[in-house]
Amino acid sequence: MADTFRRAMTAYEEVNWQYTKAAELLGIPAQHQSILRNCYRELKVQITLHRDDGRLEEYFGFRVQHNGARGPYKGGIRYHPSVDMDEVRALASLMTWKTALVNLPYGGAKGGVNCDPRSMSEKELQTLTRTFARKIDMALGPYRDIPAPDMGTNAKVMAWFMDEYGRKHGYTPAIVTGKPVPLGGSRGRESATGLGVFYVAQRACRDYGVELRGARVVVQGFGNVGSWVCRYLHDAGARIIAVGDSDGAVRNEKGLDIPALAAYVLERRTVSGFPGGDAWARERLFEVPCDILVPAALNGVITDANAPAIEAKLVVEGANNPISPHADHLLAEKGITVVPDILANAGGVTVSYFEWTQNLQQFYWEEKEVQQKLEAVMDKAYQEVSAMAKKRQVSLRRAAFMVAIQRVYEAVLLRGI
Numbered sequence: 001m002a003d004t005f006r007r008a009m010t011a012y013e014e015v016n017w018q019y020t021k022a023a024e025l026l027g028i029p030a031q032h033q034s035i036l037r038n039c040y041r042e043l044k045v046q047i048t049l050h051r052d053d054g055r056l057e058e059y060f061g062f063r064v065q066h067n068g069a070r071g072p073y074k075g076g077i078r079y080h081p082s083v084d085m086d087e088v089r090a091l092a093s094l095m096t097w098k099t100a101l102v103n104l105p106y107g108g109a110k111g112g113v114n115c116d117p118r119s120m121s122e123k124e125l126q127t128l129t130r131t132f133a134r135k136i137d138m139a140l141g142p143y144r145d146i147p148a149p150d151m152g153t154n155a156k157v158m159a160w161f162m163d164e165y166g167r168k169h170g171y172t173p174a175i176v177t178g179k180p181v182p183l184g185g186s187r188g189r190e191s192a193t194g195l196g197v198f199y200v201a202q203r204a205c206r207d208y209g210v211e212l213r214g215a216r217v218v219v220q221g222f223g224n225v226g227s228w229v230c231r232y233l234h235d236a237g238a239r240i241i242a243v244g245d246s247d248g249a250v251r252n253e254k255g256l257d258i259p260a261l262a263a264y265v266l267e268r269r270t271v272s273g274f275p276g277g278d279a280w281a282r283e284r285l286f287e288v289p290c291d292i293l294v295p296a297a298l299n300g301v302i303t304d305a306n307a308p309a310i311e312a313k314l315v316v317e318g319a320n321n322p323i324s325p326h327a328d329h330l331l332a333e334k335g336i337t338v339v340p341d342i343l344a345n346a347g348g349v350t351v352s353y354f355e356w357t358q359n360l361q362q363f364y365w366e367e368k369e370v371q372q373k374l375e376a377v378m379d380k381a382y383q384e385v386s387a388m389a390k391k392r393q394v395s396l397r398r399a400a401f402m403v404a405i406q407r408v409y410e411a412v413l414l415r416g417i
């Protein structure tokens, strides 16, 4: 079996490998499988930017709409040097399955620019964002395609995006989600992905015999997702014993003081050097034995090379596509349960959906209401995935794909292929 994975796959091939296994189990005919697998529309645009120091820089921006059978396309925008068409296709496809899994009336999309936002001034970022928004404008709309933040982007970037779209089309807050609250953002959106990860981690702990109170947790990434996961798990009594980011890692077997770490990162923009723990090599983060491991940074971080060293009971995927198919197989052989990305990190798009509905109605909810509704959505999706896994004797990932694919397939058939 392992031989089928030996050749390194691209991110899109990895997602499609998972998709195909689940579609085969559902008995979807090969031609229909192909229609659900492939992307509907792919845009690549050139972006030039005059940097503050006068240098002229060239970037490429991408927007991929994977499948729109269940509603408008929905998906984040990533700013990272590694962004390319293959990665964006993979993430767009995952969005199709994720929105279907949590039963939102959306399709799947993703976008990005291959820039390094950490090396850019606010003025440069704003110019780049406005240029990108103008160049992909023709494919967007509040009932066509609605971007959101992802790695390297945030509420401020969404505000610029909305403003640029509004210059041409008039006031349209529903064109993006993840906006600042004073500009029509939803209360509870910023913490939503982390809170959703926490809700499913709670349920997985209960089902797989892990006592959350006192559990040892390792988290990769302390950005939007990772920092909120840490806060919620910490508040529930878990011990966050190691956290890593792009600059380094920090470890404390007694448990890191998460509010202090958050305050440190706000100032220094990295966990590296945090005085409340020992410095640890970021490349060796996954070697730290734990009960719960949460990758919440990049995709493709758990591979053949480091999976054998992982000692955890549960891996809860905060990041999108963090585990290669072969590493997934190695973890399963070691008896490690993986809660897949399309379930675990669906809280972000769920509250994005709440934000969009609030924008369309121009009627806003309190944070408590957002969180209660989020928990109900995450709980239902978790139960459905669990039930499918038991019924078909498959992993949670395979089950999640099966539930999602079934829904998209039904919509595609109802529309008429």
Ligand code: NAD
Pocket: 149, 150, 151, 152, 153, 193, 220, 221, 222, 223, 224, 225, 226, 244, 245, 246, 247, 282, 296, 297, 298, 299, 318, 319, 320, 345, 346, 348, 349
């Ligand atoms: P972010 O930009 O806020 O934070 C990213 C974190 O990852 C930072 O701490 C960064 O230092 C760290 N990182 C980057 N490169 C790294 C490396 N090589 N090694 C270790 N750490 C590294 O991004 P985010 O919004 O928190 O997104 C993180 C992941 O979660 C991504 O995979 C994203 O697609 C996924 N996700 C995000 C959301 C959301 O609502 N933001 C929703 C669903 C999924």
